[in-house]
Amino acid sequence: MLKVSNLEFSYLKKLTLFNTNFNLEKGKNLVLIGESGCGKSTLLKLIYGLFDLDKGTIFWNDIEVLGPKYNLIPGMNFMKYLAQDFDLMPFITVAENVGKHLSNVDLEKKQQRILELLDVVEMTEYASVKAKYLSGGQMQRVAIARVLALEPELLLLDEPFSHIDNFRKNSLRRKLFEYFKLKNITTIIATHDSTDVLSFSDEVLILKAGKIIEKGIPKDIYNSPKSVYIASLFGDVNQISSHFFNEKNDDSILLYPHQLEVVKHSKLKVLVKKTYFRGSHYLIECNYENGTLFFENKTNIDLETVVFLNKKDL
Numbered sequence: 591m592l593k594v595s596n597l598e599f600s601y602l603k604k605l606t607l608f609n610t611n612f613n614l615e616k617g618k619n620l621v622l623i624g625e626s627g628c629g630k631s632t633l634l635k636l637i638y639g640l641f642d643l644d645k646g647t648i649f650w651n652d653i654e655v656l657g658p659k660y661n662l663i664p665g666m667n668f669m670k671y672l673a674q675d676f677d678l679m680p681f682i683t684v685a686e687n688v689g690k691h692l693s694n695v696d697l698e699k700k701q702q703r704i705l706e707l708l709d710v711v712e713m714t715e716y717a718s719v720k721a722k723y724l725s726g727g728q729m730q731r732v733a734i735a736r737v738l739a740l741e742p743e744l745l746l747l748d749e750p751f752s753h754i755d756n757f758r759k760n761s762l763r764r765k766l767f768e769y770f771k772l773k774n775i776t777t778i779i780a781t782h783d784s785t786d787v788l789s790f791s792d793e794v795l796i797l798k799a800g801k802i803i804e805k806g807i808p809k810d811i812y813n814s815p816k817s818v819y820i821a822s823l824f825g826d827v828n829q830i831s832s833h834f835f836n837e838k839n840d841d842s843i844l845l846y847p848h849q850l851e852v853v854k855h856s857k858l859k860v861l862v863k864k865t866y867f868r869g870s871h872y873l874i875e876c877n878y879e880n881g882t883l884f885f886e887n888k889t890n891i892d893l894e895t896v897v898f899l900n901k902k903d904l
Contacts, residue, residue, distance in 0.1 A: 591615055592637070592744060592776065597646035599636055606632050607800045610646070614793070616743075617774040619767065621787045621808075623823050624797035630780035631674075633797070634746045637778065638671040640664045650744060669744035670737040674752065676729045678736070680722035684713060687721055688735045707735040710769050712762060726753040731762065738769075745770070747779045751786070763790060784824045788812060796820055815844055826873070828883040834858040835901055847873060849902050850885035856898040862891050 597610035607629045614620050622630040635641055637648055642657035649655065650668065658664045665671065678687050689704045708714045711731040721729060730753045737745065751759050767790045770777050779786060787794050787808050794811055796804040804811060804820055815821035818829055821844050828845045834857045835843070860876035860883065871886045876897075885899055 591651060592778075593647075593649045594637070595647050595649075597633075597636065597648065598644045599632060599641060600644050601632065605800060607636070610802055612795060612802065612805060614776060614778070616776050617771070618792040619770060619777045619779070619790060620793045620795060621791035622778065622780040622795050622797060623782070623784070623787055625819075625823075626782075628797040629800045630797060631748050634671060634748055634778065634780055637744075638664075638669060638746055639666050640671070668742065669746060670740070670742040671746040672733055672737045672748060672750060674748050676733040678721040678729055678733060681720060683718050683720055684708070684724070684732050685717040687732055688739055690736065690739075692739055703739065707738055710738070710765055711735045712758065712765070727755055727758070730754055734766070738775075741773060741775070743776065745775050745777045747777065749781055750779060751781070751783065760785075788824070796823065818844060821846070826884045828885075830858070830883065831880065843901075845901065847884040847886045850883075850899045851902045852885075852887060852891075852897050853900045854898065856900045858899040860885075860897055860899055862893055862895045862897065865890050865893070 592614040594610055594612050597607060598605065599607045610633065622633065624630055636643060637655060639655045639657050639661060642659050647654060650666070653668070655666055679690070685704050685708070688707055689700055692700045692703060694700065704717070705714065708717055711734050713728065713731050713735065716724065716728065721732065724732065730750065734750055751763065754762060763786070781787070791808055793805065794808045795802055796811070798819060804816060811820065812824055818827060821827035824846070826847050828847070828850070829842045830845060832839055832841050832843050836857065858878065860878045862874055862876045864875040866873040866875070871888055872890050874885050874887055874891055876883060876885070891897065
């Protein structure tokens with residue numbers, strides 16, 4: 591189990607993370623999300639032991655994670671960290687990069703391990719290609735395979751799919767997360783992509799300005815966001831007064847575009863201003879008396895059309 595307790599860290603005398611507490615069970619996948627600069631990448635580096643803490647402790651089971659003050663070479667050998675810069679060796683092949691830290695005692699076993707990992711990241715056909723000839727997305731896939739080579743107990747990934755094409759990203763994510771579960775690898779992933787959160791994570795931890803503001807099961811947080819900030823991390827969100835839906839109080843309700851539908855008549859009268867084709871539906875941007883909101887519709891709606899909206903029964 592990973593246990594982070596009362597963690598504080600300052601960068602250039604500015605407090606970057608404070609009062610950070612959470613536990614993560616072995617084999618679970620935790621995703622960190624939040625706006626840029628909120629502390630996601632810094633937290634990964636602290637867990638790996640690349641920086642010294644100002645305050646608090648980090649334990650993996652009974653082993654305390656210590657920083658550069660205590661280790662000649664920063665980082666802990668039972669975990670692996672993949673940064674956003676990949677750090678591949680450009681003049682050796684993909685296979686050589688993946689197998690760089692594997693033992694040469696049994697070369698056949700080493701080769702089998704390399705081929706297994708290249709299959710997981712869908713890079714088998716590039717095994718003999720030098721890294722310098724790869725695209726950014728291909729380099730990222732090789733870098734993922736390399737950190738998996740020695741099968742870490744804890745894997746820390748910083749935006750691991752940011753350079754990968756959308757058409758490949760989905761299949762790659764499915765294969766990787768299946769592999770993590772099969773090997774019982776505990777993973778922490780910092781990402782801006784809500785798909786990583788909703789589809790694959792066991793838990794989500796949301797940061798804002800160096801603080802953890804929410805932690806829980808992704809489905810629960812998505813269905814009942816406590817703030818506009820939290821909801822907006824999953825996509826467009828509307829903050830609408832409840833009186834538009836004939837509710838007694840006048841509180842604000844947070845609704846995603848798919849939670850609104852066109853009806854014959856309601857208190858929520860809107861004027862269509864823009865439409866965006868999304869394949870299976872249209873995202874409609876419209877104005878109403880309190881500002882701008884978004885809703886989804888199966889068909890397009892002409893600009894300047896007046897329509898009425900209500901909450902869907904979900």
